[in-house]
Amino acid sequence: MSDRSKLLEVSVWRGMGDEGAYETFQVPARDNQTVLDVVSWIQQSADPSLTYRYACRVGMCGSCAMMVNGVPRWTCRTHVKRVLRDGALQIGPLRNLPVIKDLAADMDPFFDKWIRAGGVHRPSRSRDDPIQQVPPDDPGRVEANKGIECINCSVCYAACDTVAGNPDYLGPAALQRAWTLYNDAKVEDRQAVLDSVSGAGGCHNCHSQGSCTRFCPNELDPLSAIAGLKRASARSFFRRGE
Amino acid sequence: MMLKAHRNHPLWLAYMLHRLSGLALALFLPVHFHVLSLALTRPESLDRFLGLADNPAVKLAEFGLVFLLAVHFFGGLRLLALEFLPWSARQKTLAAASIAGAFLISGTFLLQAV
Numbered sequence: 644m645s646d647r648s649k650l651l652e653v654s655v656w657r658g659m660g661d662e663g664a665y666e667t668f669q670v671p672a673r674d675n676q677t678v679l680d681v682v683s684w685i686q687q688s689a690d691p692s693l694t695y696r697y698a699c700r701v702g703m704c705g706s707c708a709m710m711v712n713g714v715p716r717w718t719c720r721t722h723v724k725r726v727l728r729d730g731a732l733q734i735g736p737l738r739n740l741p742v743i744k745d746l747a748a749d750m751d752p753f754f755d756k757w758i759r760a761g762g763v764h765r766p767s768r769s770r771d772d773p774i775q776q777v778p779p780d781d782p783g784r785v786e787a788n789k790g791i792e793c794i795n796c797s798v799c800y801a802a803c804d805t806v807a808g809n810p811d812y813l814g815p816a817a818l819q820r821a822w823t824l825y826n827d828a829k830v831e832d833r834q835a836v837l838d839s840v841s842g843a844g845g846c847h848n849c850h851s852q853g854s855c856t857r858f859c860p861n862e863l864d865p866l867s868a869i870a871g872l873k874r875a876s877a878r879s880f881f882r883r884g885e
Numbered sequence: 886m887m888l889k890a891h892r893n894h895p896l897w898l899a900y901m902l903h904r905l906s907g908l909a910l911a912l913f914l915p916v917h918f919h920v921l922s923l924a925l926t927r928p929e930s931l932d933r934f935l936g937l938a939d940n941p942a943v944k945l946a947e948f949g950l951v952f953l954l955a956v957h958f959f960g961g962l963r964l965l966a967l968e969f970l971p972w973s974a975r976q977k978t979l980a981a982a983s984i985a986g987a988f989l990i991s992g993t994f995l996l997q998a999v
Contacts, residue, residue: 713890802891851967853896870968
């Protein structure tokens with residue numbers, strides 16, 4: 644806290660549903676301060692009616708994502724210093740999702756698409772069978788491992804212009820989940836995974852703009868996962884045509 | 886027009902460049918075919934039109950056309966590589982760099998020959 648008098652100019656989205664506007668707050672600047680700290684300060688010291696969502700504050704739960712200066716970010720791990728523009732911050736609810744109130748976006752469409760993409764694990768063995776051994780260096784396992792650290796924060800979903808243009812599009816997170824299942828040795832019916840992601844709104848809608856990979860806070864690569872699904876479903880298409 | 890912050894990265898710009906070049910080429914092609922058809926229907930009109938081609942502005946437009954074609958062609962190759970080659974990002978960067986290097990060397994050779 645070198646300079647106590649320094650203030651940040653923070654405009655925050657206020658409103659419910661489609662209606663709303665940005666409201667500006669003066670927030671004391673600190674040496675070490677995350678965007679979530681700024682939002683919390685406003686709620687605790689300026690306007691207790693501000694609505695937002697967070698839980699773990701350490702980048703594990705995926706609930707605090709917001710638009711910060713027009714870019715989707717996990718606010719608990721985003722330092723203000725890194726994103727400040729001319730001493731100002733603009734914080735809004737996640738893009739491509741309905742707004743419940745202020746900074747809290749309705750995540751239902753995002754999770755509904757996980758279900759539509761077949762994001763549930765359907766085991767090939769019962770509890771009576773011996774546990775299936777999966778060697779860590781198995782190529783499928785290596786590929787699946789690249790995508791399993793997803794925290795469902797919806798940053799990729801908010802960054803994607805294809806989602807913005809096509810409400811039916813499953814989005815990067817759900818498709819990446821399907822790709823990890825497709826590569827999972829414990830999943831027996833791979834074709835079912837492909838079928839649920841290769842129809843309308845599926846992986847072939849992706850325009851490879853790469854914003855998902857660019858902004859994923861966990862540095863995952865949904866773009867390559869979706870490319871993998873495109874390859875797999877193209878291969879299966881030609882195979883079935885035989 | 887200000888580019889929105891979430892679009893400000895190379896892959897999105899490559900996507901937009903590919904779309905815009907495709908659109909411009911789509912607009913060019915009907916005109917191109919119309920001019921070619923003049924060879925059969927009205928040869929004298931074609932000759933008059935070809936006389937225009939010596940105009941420096943047309944030369945510049947031709948450069949633009951070749952540029953659009955090149956951008957669209959390589960944009961398509963980029964997409965094919967991105968989606969159909971399960972390579973790592975590093976391998977793709979190396980492949981792109983070696984192709985760029987090959988073009989640089991062969992292009993320099995060509996310019997010297999011309």
